[in-house]
Amino acid sequence: EDQVTQSPEALRLQEGESSSLNCSYTVSGLRGLFWYRQDPGKGPEFLFTLYSAGEEKEKERLKATLTKKESFLHITAPKPEDSATYLCAVSKTSYDKVIFGPGTSLSVIP
């Protein structure tokens, strides 16, 4: 069964304390892996798309990486404004729907 899991469920960091969020997937024929950020009461906001193992993308304090089984979202020297829920999602070649993971709730404390 196609599945996306994320860990940890929640993460609390001090400002400046770097860490990584994990997204594991069991999907055959991966077409793309997506990272989104969601603030309370809002729709998810697109961050990155990764298409193949070994690919990396960066944006400000965030860096996303992809292997054949998982993706990591690395957060370097986070700030309080990075507090949000980070969602991982995958699409596969045999259908067009997108499967989301449950998300990681990140809190960055000043």
Added chain:
Amino acid sequence: GAGVSQTPSNKVTEKGKYVELRCDPISGHTALYWYRQSLGQGPEFLIYFQGTGAADDSGLPNDRFFAVRPEGSVSTLKIQRTERGDSAVYLCASSSGPAREQYFGPGTRLTVT
């Protein structure tokens, strides 16, 4: 440069009633998705449109749920005989094609009493 809009932002209805939720995608986006999100969970796929046709409706939970996109732009999600378990935030997203980044609306919070 308008983003994806959804109306209403909040909808409270009584059990058994019919509701319609509207989504206006980004102009020119051919792909449109509907999701349902419960508190503390990720969005759950409901249906995907490519143009006017429903390319994948495998996520619709039962035949009380139906969605249309008659002119390939605005879409309406219709729920008949609402149940309390239908209470959730309904999200709409559009993209330039499958497996491309999606742009989400703010969602419609549906509460069934």
